[in-house]
Each structure stands twice: as C-alpha cells, then as structure tokens.
Amino acid sequence: MLIKSIGRYFIFLGALFTNREKFVTYYKLVLEECVLIGIGSIFLVVLVSTFMGAVTTVQTAYNMVSPLIPDYVIAQVVREMTVLELAPTVIAIIYAGKVGSSMASGLGTMRITEQIDALEVMGINSISYLVLPKIVASMLMYPLLVIVAGVCSLVGGYLVGTVGNYITPTDYVYGIRFVFQEFSVFFALIKSVVFAFLVSSISSYKGYYTRGGALEVGVASTEAVTSSVIAILIADYLLAQLLVGG
Amino acid sequence: MIEIKNISKSFNGKEVLKDISGVFHKGMPNLIIGASGTGKSVLLKCIVGLIKPDSGKVYYDGRNFTDADINLKTEIRREIGMLFQGGALFDSKNVEENVRFPLDILTDMTPAEKLDRVNFALHRVGLENVNKKMPSELSGGMKKRVGIARAIVNNPRYLFCDEPNSGLDPQTAIRIDDLIGDLTQEYSMTTIVVTHDMNSVLGIGENILFIYQGQKLWEGSNKDIMNSGVKDFDDFVFANKVMSKIREK
Numbered sequence: 001m002l003i004k005s006i007g008r009y010f011i012f013l014g015a016l017f018t019n020r021e022k023f024v025t026y027y028k029l030v031l032e033e034c035v036l037i038g039i040g041s042i043f044l045v046v047l048v049s050t051f052m053g054a055v056t057t058v059q060t061a062y063n064m065v066s067p068l069i070p071d072y073v074i075a076q077v078v079r080e081m082t083v084l085e086l087a088p089t090v091i092a093i094i095y096a097g098k099v100g101s102s103m104a105s106g107l108g109t110m111r112i113t114e115q116i117d118a119l120e121v122m123g124i125n126s127i128s129y130l131v132l133p134k135i136v137a138s139m140l141m142y143p144l145l146v147i148v149a150g151v152c153s154l155v156g157g158y159l160v161g162t163v164g165n166y167i168t169p170t171d172y173v174y175g176i177r178f179v180f181q182e183f184s185v186f187f188a189l190i191k192s193v194v195f196a197f198l199v200s201s202i203s204s205y206k207g208y209y210t211r212g213g214a215l216e217v218g219v220a221s222t223e224a225v226t227s228s229v230i231a232i233l234i235a236d237y238l239l240a241q242l243l244v245g246g
Numbered sequence: 247m248i249e250i251k252n253i254s255k256s257f258n259g260k261e262v263l264k265d266i267s268g269v270f271h272k273g274m275p276n277l278i279i280g281a282s283g284t285g286k287s288v289l290l291k292c293i294v295g296l297i298k299p300d301s302g303k304v305y306y307d308g309r310n311f312t313d314a315d316i317n318l319k320t321e322i323r324r325e326i327g328m329l330f331q332g333g334a335l336f337d338s339k340n341v342e343e344n345v346r347f348p349l350d351i352l353t354d355m356t357p358a359e360k361l362d363r364v365n366f367a368l369h370r371v372g373l374e375n376v377n378k379k380m381p382s383e384l385s386g387g388m389k390k391r392v393g394i395a396r397a398i399v400n401n402p403r404y405l406f407c408d409e410p411n412s413g414l415d416p417q418t419a420i421r422i423d424d425l426i427g428d429l430t431q432e433y434s435m436t437t438i439v440v441t442h443d444m445n446s447v448l449g450i451g452e453n454i455l456f457i458y459q460g461q462k463l464w465e466g467s468n469k470d471i472m473n474s475g476v477k478d479f480d481d482f483v484f485a486n487k488v489m490s491k492i493r494e495k
Contacts, residue, residue, distance in 0.1 A: 018316070019316055019320060021351060025350075025351065109337070110336075110337075113332055113334060113337075114330040114331070114332060114334040115334050115335075115336055115337070117291075117296050117330065117334065118328065118330060118334040118336075120295075120296060120323075121294050121295075121296065121323060121326055121328045121406075122323060122324065122326070122347075122348055122351065122352070123319075123320040123321075123322075123323030123324040123326075123352070124351055
C-alpha cells in the first residue's frame with residue numbers, strides 16, 4: 001500500500017511537466033500563489049518565531065548555571081538553534097499545518113465538485129495547471145518566510161533577554177556574531193527549499209486524489225499534514241547527515 | 247458524430263457497463279437515459295475520457311479517442327464543452343472569469359474580444375449583469391446556465407451535459423432543455439445529454455439510448471417511446487401516473 005502510494009506520488013510529480021500550458025499562464029498563477037502563501041502565512045510565522053526566540057533565550061539562560069560560561073553564549077545558542085532548526089524545521093511543521101492543509105482541502109474540494117474534471121475535459125493537464133504553481137510559489141516563498149522567522153526569533157530573544165535582564169544588549173549582539181558560520185544560513189535555506197517542495201507536493205498529492213465527499217476532504221487535509229511532517233523530519237535528518245554529518 | 251463501440255467497464259469486479267455501442271448524431275440532442283445507478287454518468291465519463299474503459303473504443307468524427315496519443319487527445323478535448331451536474335464552476339473565479347476561462351487558456355484572443363465573446367455566451371443563456379458575481383451568489387439554475395455559457399463560449403464541436411436539470415424546478419428545467427436543443431441546432435454540435443428526466447426525454451429526445459443495469463436495452467427517438475416493446479424501458483418511462491394516462495389515451 002505504502003509502496004503503491006509512493007509510486008503514485010512519483011507519477012504525479014512526473015505529470016507536472018507533461019502537456020504544460022503557456023508560460024504566461026503559470027506566471028500569473030505563481031504570482032497569485034505567492035501572495036496567498038506569503039501574505040497568508042506571514043502573521044503566524046512572525047508570531048511563532050518571535051515567541052520561539054524569546055522562550056529559547058529564557059530556557060538557555062535558565063540552564064546556564066556555571067559562572068565560567070560567559071553570558072554571550074546564550075545569544076550564540078539562540079542563533080544556532082534558530083538558524084539550524086527552529087526557523088527552517090519547526091516553522092516548516094507550522095507551514096504544513098497552515099499552507100499544506102489549505103492546499104489539500106482546496107484541491108480536494110475541487111475534486112469532489114468536479115472542477116478538476118472540468119479542467120481535464122477542456123484538455124488542460126490539471127496536475128500541471130493546479131499543482132505546479134503551488135510548488136513553485138512554495139519554493140520561492142518559504143525560504144523568505146524562514147529568513148523572516150530567523151530575524152524575528154533573534155529579535156524576540158533580544159527583547160526578552162534584555163528586558164528580562166538575562167543578558168545585556170552588548171553581550172547579545174556579540175553572541176549573535178561570535179564564530180558565525182555563513183554556511184549555517186546556506187544550510188537553512190537548502191533545507192527550506194526542500195521542505196517547501198515536500199509540503200506543497202505531498203499536500204497537493206493528497207488533495208488531488210481525494211475521493212468521496214466533505215468528510216474525505218477533511219481526511220485528505222489531515223493526511224496531508226501528517227505525511228508532510230513525517231517527510232520533513234526524515235528529510236531534516238538526511239540533509240543534516242548529508243551536508244554537515246561526519 | 248460520436249461513435250462508441252463495445253464499451254465495458256468494471257469497478258472492483260462489478261461490471262458497470264456491458265458492451266455498449268451506439269452512435270450520437272450531429273445537430274440533434276442525443277440522450278442517454280436510465281434509472282439512477284445504471285451507469286449513465288460512467289458511460290459519459292468514458293466518452294469524454296475521464297474514465298478509461300476496460301474495453302471498447304470511442305470515435306470522434308472517425309478519430310479514435312481511446313487509443314489517441316496525448317496530442318490528439320488534447321486536440322479533441324479542446325473541441326469539447328461540458329456541463330457538469332453541479333455546474334463545476336471555479337469557486338475562486340467570478341462568472342465572467344469562469345466563462346472566459348477556456349478562452350484564456352485555449353485562444354490568443356485580445357481581452358476585448360474575450361469580453362465580447364463572454365457577454366455573447368451569457369446573453370445566449372439568458373444571463374446579463376451577473377459578470378462580477380461569484381458562483382456562491384448564484385442559484386442552482388443560474389449556475390447551470392453559467393456552466394452552459396462556459397461550455398459553449400469556445401464554439402465546441404461536441405457538447406456534453408450531465409444531468410443538466412437535476413435539482414431544478416420544472417420551468418427552469420424546461421428552459422435549460424430548450425436552450426441545449428436550440429444551441430445544438432444553431433451551432434450544429436454533437437450533443438450528448440445524460441438524464442433521467444422524462445420532460446427532457448419528451449422535449450428534446452431525438453435520439454435516445456436507454457441503459458438498464460449497465461446494458462443498452464433500447465435505442466430510438468421520443469416519437470417511438472410509446473411502443474418500444476421493451477418491458478424495462480416501459481417501466482422506466484411510464485413509472486409516473488401522468489405518463490401512464492397518456493399511454494392509455
């Protein structure tokens with residue numbers, strides 16, 4: 001069953017690139033999806049990442065009990081956690097819950113109300129027309145959301161760290177810049193592109209093949225989030241092993 | 247003209263269509279009728295290629311659609327207009343965008359030409375000043391008419407209607423039937439209508455194919471239905487008292 005589903009998923013991906021429409025058609029659709037994904041998710045991303053940075057700062061400061069460890073290490077820990085995991089991975093899980101479920105339920109509803117059939121009858125490759133713009137927009141917008149999340153997380157950490165007297169502003173800024181490796185940001189962006197692809201393609205796949213009625217649309221939406229999260233976690237491990245592992 | 251030859255289809259071992267053949271003529275409404283669950287919609291979906299039949303062939307003016315490559319299939323499909331049971335209007339687009347959609351995708355018309363064509367199609371189905379309305383703001387009958395406008399906007403050679411008057415009041419249903427009949431003659435299209443509505447059968451059923459339990463049981467026109475000689479067909483046609491009385495007279 002799982003193997004059949006994976007095989008079907010790859011056939012689905014293959015269909016994205018066959019019998020395509022004019023470039024200008026996709027251009028408009030990608031822009032629409034970018035607005036939908038970007039504007040629609042920005043509030044949640046800012047909110048979650050700001051609190052994530054704030055909590056990480058408080059937790060790290062709470063656990064720094066040794067007087068031999070300088071305060072700026074708190075900021076360094078917040079930076080590393082934010083750039084390597086919190087911004088790309090945790091936000092990806094939130095992204096799957098928000099954007100992924102929306103993609104699955106949107107396509108599922110189109111399926112059960114015969115809108116996808118209508119496209120097919122017109123001679124339009126519905127997979128390519130409906131899904132390709134979502135994937136492209138997702139891969140363009142999610143890295144930007146990750147950058148926003150990273151900045152907000154660090155700002156959140158700064159605000160709570162300085163207002164709560166866990167760390168001085170000078171130490172925080174010093175810690176943020178201390179032994180900074182640019183590759184970490186590059187690594188986070190690679191992860192974000194991969195996660196965006198996984199969330200958008202898996203969610204679209206689940207939605208596209210919905211059968212039945214409103215209940216099944218809900219099931220497809222839930223399955224989309226579950227499968228996306230599992231795929232994110234597996235890909236996170238594989239990428240870590242591949243790019244920074246021994 | 248559309249010709250189907252020996253179409254069969256099973257789902258999970260259950261035979262839904264059994265060796266159905268028939269010819270659907272140009273310039274007249276061709277009806278596929280039968281009780282609910284007899285395979286009418288499955289047959290229609292086999293004809294338009296939404297479901298692949300297990301065996302049998304579909305020919306569009308002699309062109310083998312079933313075995314066609316992707317290019318020929320796309321070419322034929324771009325000559326098709328279809329009205330779905332629920333309208334299948336795109337929720338995110340307003341009426342004008344819905345009707346314009348085939349023109350946006352399939353033609354190189356200028357925006358002004360497209361708007362003219364959209365307004366013409368909407369006028370043809372008796373809808374005006376609804377361009378900016380969303381599908382959720384329309385009644386069932388209006389949705390069907392917008393669906394017809396979308397189906398005819400690109401001058402299709404083939405028109406398919408799946409239960410065009412289900413869920414509509416009798417007056418609107420007759421108006422929709424008349425519209426389908428008129429458009430078919432006017433544009434000389436090959437039109438196939440799937441229905442179980444006797445008003446449609448009597449009104450526009452010039453060529454009728456009766457499906458019973460997945461098999462073609464009878465073929466003829468609405469002029470022949472009084473004496474078909476097929477019991478299951480008579481049971482379907484004369485199920486209501488009015489029809490029975492008409493037959494007795």
